Amino acid sequence: MTVSNMGMEMRSSKDARAEAGSVSRRDFLKVATVAAGVVLSGCGRRNSANARVTLTQWYHQYGEEGTQPAVLRYAREYTRLHPDIAVQVVWVPGDYATKINTALLTSGGPDVFEKQLTVPMVSAGQVVPLDDLFSPEVRKDFLPEDLAANSVDGKIYGVKMVGDTGVLYYRKSLLQKAGVSPPRTFDELIAAAKTLTTRERKGLFVGNDGGVGALINLAPWSAGSDFLVNDQIVFDNPRTVAAYEKLRELNDSGTLLIGAPTDWWDPSAFTQGLCAMQWGGLWAYPAIRKALGDDVGGMAWPALDSRGKPATFAGGWSQMVNAQSRHIEEAKRFVRWLWLENEKIQQDWNLSYGFHVPPRLSVARSAAPLDSPVPALAVKNLQQHGHFLPPAWSSSMGTALGDAVSNIVKQGRPAAAEVSVAAKKCERELQRLLRYRQ
Amino acid sequence: MKLTRSVSKPRLSPSRRGDRSATLAFWVFVAPSLIGLTVFTIVPIVWGFLLSLSHAQNTIRVGQFVGLANYGDLLTDEAFLRSLKTILVFAVFIVPLTYAVSLGLALLVNRAGWGTPFFRTVFFIPSAVSYVVAALVWKVSLFNGLSFGVANQMIAGFGAGPIAWIGTASPPWYWLVLVTARLWLQVGFFMIIFLAGLQEIPRSIYEAAEVDGARPGWPMLRHIILPQLRSTTISVLLLNLIAAFQAFDEFYNILGATGANASLARPPLVYLYSLALSDQDFGRGTAGAFILTAVIFAVTLIQGRIIGFGEAD
Numbered sequence: 001m002t003v004s005n006m007g008m009e010m011r012s013s014k015d016a017r018a019e020a021g022s023v024s025r026r027d028f029l030k031v032a033t034v035a036a037g038v039v040l041s042g043c044g045r046r047n048s049a050n051a052r053v054t055l056t057q058w059y060h061q062y063g064e065e066g067t068q069p070a071v072l073r074y075a076r077e078y079t080r081l082h083p084d085i086a087v088q089v090v091w092v093p094g095d096y097a098t099k100i101n102t103a104l105l106t107s108g109g110p111d112v113f114e115k116q117l118t119v120p121m122v123s124a125g126q127v128v129p130l131d132d133l134f135s136p137e138v139r140k141d142f143l144p145e146d147l148a149a150n151s152v153d154g155k156i157y158g159v160k161m162v163g164d165t166g167v168l169y170y171r172k173s174l175l176q177k178a179g180v181s182p183p184r185t186f187d188e189l190i191a192a193a194k195t196l197t198t199r200e201r202k203g204l205f206v207g208n209d210g211g212v213g214a215l216i217n218l219a220p221w222s223a224g225s226d227f228l229v230n231d232q233i234v235f236d237n238p239r240t241v242a243a244y245e246k247l248r249e250l251n252d253s254g255t256l257l258i259g260a261p262t263d264w265w266d267p268s269a270f271t272q273g274l275c276a277m278q279w280g281g282l283w284a285y286p287a288i289r290k291a292l293g294d295d296v297g298g299m300a301w302p303a304l305d306s307r308g309k310p311a312t313f314a315g316g317w318s319q320m321v322n323a324q325s326r327h328i329e330e331a332k333r334f335v336r337w338l339w340l341e342n343e344k345i346q347q348d349w350n351l352s353y354g355f356h357v358p359p360r361l362s363v364a365r366s367a368a369p370l371d372s373p374v375p376a377l378a379v380k381n382l383q384q385h386g387h388f389l390p391p392a393w394s395s396s397m398g399t400a401l402g403d404a405v406s407n408i409v410k411q412g413r414p415a416a417a418e419v420s421v422a423a424k425k426c427e428r429e430l431q432r433l434l435r436y437r438q
Numbered sequence: 439m440k441l442t443r444s445v446s447k448p449r450l451s452p453s454r455r456g457d458r459s460a461t462l463a464f465w466v467f468v469a470p471s472l473i474g475l476t477v478f479t480i481v482p483i484v485w486g487f488l489l490s491l492s493h494a495q496n497t498i499r500v501g502q503f504v505g506l507a508n509y510g511d512l513l514t515d516e517a518f519l520r521s522l523k524t525i526l527v528f529a530v531f532i533v534p535l536t537y538a539v540s541l542g543l544a545l546l547v548n549r550a551g552w553g554t555p556f557f558r559t560v561f562f563i564p565s566a567v568s569y570v571v572a573a574l575v576w577k578v579s580l581f582n583g584l585s586f587g588v589a590n591q592m593i594a595g596f597g598a599g600p601i602a603w604i605g606t607a608s609p610p611w612y613w614l615v616l617v618t619a620r621l622w623l624q625v626g627f628f629m630i631i632f633l634a635g636l637q638e639i640p641r642s643i644y645e646a647a648e649v650d651g652a653r654p655g656w657p658m659l660r661h662i663i664l665p666q667l668r669s670t671t672i673s674v675l676l677l678n679l680i681a682a683f684q685a686f687d688e689f690y691n692i693l694g695a696t697g698a699n700a701s702l703a704r705p706p707l708v709y710l711y712s713l714a715l716s717d718q719d720f721g722r723g724t725a726g727a728f729i730l731t732a733v734i735f736a737v738t739l740i741q742g743r744i745i746g747f748g749e750a751d
């Protein structure tokens with residue numbers, strides 16, 4: 001809420017108090033009843049009285065202004081074209097993951113929802129395959145990574161609807177003044193961070209835990225390693241170990257900003273000048289550009305060394321259809337219309353509010369906002385160096401690896417042994433997962 | 439048996455109607471809480487136990503029974519065992535500290551004369567603050583790692599540079615953040631319990647002690663006040679210990695659920711929360727809850743044995 005908004009609200013409540021004396025009890029009751037009706041009717045909107053079928057669609061609360069009206073508009077548009085189908089949008093604030101997970105356990109869940117696919121969702125029969133929505137042309141219009149992230153055993157369960165990727169932002173002027181060129185390797189990055197660190201400003205911000213959360217996957221990816229490939233845990237190797245040792249060196253260099261009020265996904269530390277470089281998301285670019293103008297450059301996470309490659313993540317959300325829905329066919333048709341046939345909506349959704357990458361390659365190619373240097377490079381990096389964790393990677397594997405990397409980076413324990421212990425635990429978790437895979 | 443029947447029958451029969459309405463009244467008053475207890479406590483406990491014996495991944499349906507496999511998995515899970523160790527260490531610090539500080543405050547406030555109501559209120563107010571809100575204030579404002587954080591400004595007065603309180607593993611400054619947050623939140627509540635205990639001690643005992651030559655101060659505290667506060671102390675320690683084992687909010691909000699800081703000190707509830715709710719593994723999640731309950735039960739019994747819970751005063 002802006003300050004001017006707050007002033008207005010204070011004024012209006014004051015006016016209301018002044019007039020309260022003249023409001024009769026009956027008037028008050030009438031207003032209260034209407035208000036209660038509005039509240040009870042829910043935040044979603046049933047937008048057709050003649051609808052034969054009402055589909056419920058869940059979104060998490062996107063932070064960007066205008067996103068909620070946009071999804072309501074898409075829903076109305078669909079009903080205008082298909083008067084017998086109403087779409088009730090539910091905009092879920094707060095802990096969306098827990099809420100959607102819980103809703104999917106019951107028969108009262110949404111028909112259509114957004115999520116990241118996991119193998120247990122398929123094993124438990126929570127989602128329906130959407131392969132018939134993907135013609136060969138449509139398949140070709142997605143990055144293979146985006147299809148793989150939404151597939152289990154060769155079947156596609158999710159339509160990627162919004163794409164996110166990471167960017168290493170840097171202040172061009174600060175680098176120039178310090179005579180530092182954008183780093184191409186991890187060593188160059190550490191050296192640059194050292195040069196850029198002053199009394200008031202740290203060289204680099206990669207999150208308040210020293211980058212363990214943000215770089216736990218990126219650092220090994222930039223070394224050419226990976227985590228889970230073809231149902232095999234593959235990260236127990238010298239390259240992963242080297243990547244985490246380098247992360248420890250970065251943490252010990254005294255150049256990292258630690259303990260900022262916001263974390264790496266928020267650009268505030270960078271825009272407020274607390275650091276000269278920050279790992280962040282492309283979504284933060286509009287705020288960064290607004291604060292710093294052209295004095296910002298962006299790149300992928302640098303390669304570990306000459307044997308490695310730059311890396312970034314291919315994240316985002318996918319649309320899925322609930323297997324417990326009573327209107328599976330209608331829900332699938334709606335998903336096809338919204339995210340596969342309707343290029344205008346895909347572009348609007350990805351680029352009119354925040355800054356995301358439209359997952360459809362044809363849409364991304366024709367998107368003008370992606371033409372400016374930083375986003376254009378980010379999209380190129382995503383297509384060339386984008387990595388993702390497959391649906392078989394579970395959060396308990398993430399916890400096991402996180403504990404190991406925390407031990408390496410924060411407690412200085414031997415990296416090879418920690419990585420090996422984590423790999424064994426991940427292997428056990430994976431076997432457990434595969435044992436119950438249908 | 440026969441005797442009771444023959445005695446009770448004639449006594450009951452004349453007032454059977456009144457008896458029936460009393461029974462009705464009993465059920466009218468008891469039923470709502472009984473239904474609530476059944477629906478929200480007993481059924482979930484039984485269901486949870488059955489889930490803990492099942493493979494329940496992304497489902498809360500009972501049926502795919504796996505015996506004690508979930509319990510076995512957790513008891514050999516290094517991360518879960520470490521979380522139990524973490525909470526034990528936390529309890530060892532927080533329980534005596536809360537006890538000493540809240541007793542100390544109660545003794546001071548009790549002596550504050552006309553200021554007693556004022557200080558009682560001041561120290562009690564933090565108990566009304568949500569753990570989440572306090573954790574965020576501690577994290578973002580008091581103990582942030584920047585030079586303008588409150589703690590860093592205080593140490594800057596002594597010439598020390600800013601410290602990343604939450605993210606530093608050695609020395610483990612994050613414990614200072616976690617322990618002070620909980621102390622601030624709960625000390626006022628336990629102080630009130632001690633105050634009530636102090637006010638229960640009859641004046642005459644103090645007077646008798648004085649007549650017997652007990653000097654005010656330490657001897658009075660050691661020989662009169664502490665023994666008189668025994669039952670209060672026992673309940674404070676027990677409540678405190680159970681609360682410590684159930685710690686979640688400040689750990690979750692200050693250190694986070696994932697990332698390196700969460701790995702520094704992860705209590706069992708945070709671990710089980712991510713196991714059950716992020717990973718959707720309700721089988722192992724509920725098994726862990728039962729293991730934790732057993733641990734709390736055992737530790738409480740041991741503590742009760744040591745401080746003499748259940749013995750006559």
